[in-house]
Amino acid sequence: MIEDTIAFLKGYKNSVIGLVGLGILIFFVVVAIFAPYIAPYDPHEMYKPVRHPNSDHLLGTNHIGQDILSELIYGTRVSLFIAFISSIIASYIGTSLGLIAGYFEKFGFFFMRIVDGFLAIPRLPLIIVIAAFMRPSIWNLIFIFVFFGWPFTARIIRSEVLSLRNRPYVDAVRMLGAGNFYILCRHILPNVIPLVVVQLIMEASHVVLAEASLSFLGLGDPTTKSWGMILHYAFEYPTIFISDLWKWWMLPAGLCITFTILSLTFIGYALEDLVNPRLRREIL
């Protein structure tokens, strides 16, 4: 197991894309953790509205006079928190159900019909409608993202388990008298963990995008500072396009979202390249 991890890290080290992604993500994580120490102001404190950038407010102030730089720094917390909490819970549920559905055939058949149904339902329109009826709070958003996130993982894990459970080594363990639960936990789960990690990273990037989209549409939590919310208020401001305001009000927030998604996409891609041996196969 330890040798595997070391070999894995060595492989990852060779991926430029993966390293760039990891670098950007670590930057955002550090900003999120130390937000109170980095941010010059409390993001809810109000000063003179719509100030251009100056020595007091490096990125100016918004329509109600809050420091935009501080909003951005605290926004990192919100985006990353929602993304990782939802994707971790969704992966946990998806993996558990995927393992069971792959191992027990009868349950698996009915289960997959439900998963297919889930996957065929258009995600964003439904989330918009649900977000509009639920009181928009962080925990409600997380609930929605988990609710719609787990089927993807479940599906992928199940198909992997289907191919694993008939391998000779599993038969061998079974002949030695191992129980189903033991086989699932000790001999199948470790083999799907790399896939779960890839799936978790991909899911996190979907959640960052979905949260930003919802907030941009004005369906986010109005009391928390998220990047999508900053864009929402900027977009609503009447002279946003015909003045220079967008340069410090819109652009930084948009770039933060973009770079977070970019880092997760890069990491996800680099991991998938390592984990999925079919893609690694040498081509003539």
Place this chain on the structure above:
Amino acid sequence: MHKITKIATYGIIIFVILSFNFFLPRIMPGDPFAFLTGDPSTDMPVVLDAGIKAKLLSYYGLDKPLSMQYYDYIANILHGDLGWSIYYNAPVWDVLRGSLKWTLLLVGTSTVIYMASGIMLGAVSAWKKGKRVDAGLLTFILSLSSFPSFFLGLLFIILFGVDLGLFPISGARTPFMDYSTSFEEIIDILHHLLLPAATLVIAHIGGIYLLTRNSMLNVLGEDYILTARAKGLREGYIMRRHALKNALLPISTMIALIAGFMITGTILVETVFAYPGVGRLLYEAVLVRDYPLLQGAFMIITLLIIAANLAADMIYVYLDPRVKHK
């Protein structure tokens, strides 16, 4: 068996969506007449007395028991009646019909450009695997598709619409314009279409690009490619006729997902560009709590996506005759 499960699955999905559609707006906060009374925080809230409100509720059938409302709802949909939009004061279907053509135009145009360019780039990338072209394309496209569509749209509006003044920044056609010829009208519509369509394509292109690239890489490892090479066929010929043709097969199963993405993506893009499609209508309906319109817009979007799913299933059977015999 395969077909029956598929059709049953879609049937159940449509039923679930319709029921969802019915119950969700009714649990939403706010009430459907809020737009009449205005926001209580503004200077001039209009007071709606209980009698008038009761009359309005009964007029719209909102005072009946929930089960009756549900029955009416299903029955009306089967008759093609989607109800009356409270906000627009017009039949929902009429409001939607006007915007449906714009959404179809936007999604149709973008999907065609998206498929063509994504498949081409993915195929080239896989063919040049490990070379600079592949690494460059991969990094470029992964970076590009990290931009959220609405942010990309905003940048396009500022750059091409405001700064350079090349394109209109909102709507689907110039308002109050008298077109002297229909050619002029088509040019005007395309002019308005270009930025939203470009946004939609660029924001989503990563998916199909990676899909084609992976699928091509799998195919390129097959023995028949080696055989083709051994026969001394030209590279371009092998790529198009031997590799891409087979690589496209698994992609066709993803067309449904892709179409779903595009239709979903229009909600944000239409909002940013004020493009008068169904997505924009859905957003407006949420803002003003127009239940019937919200239900209608949501239903149309869902049905479009399910139709795309069905179409993809059919295309797949046509492309891969092996499926029939399973």
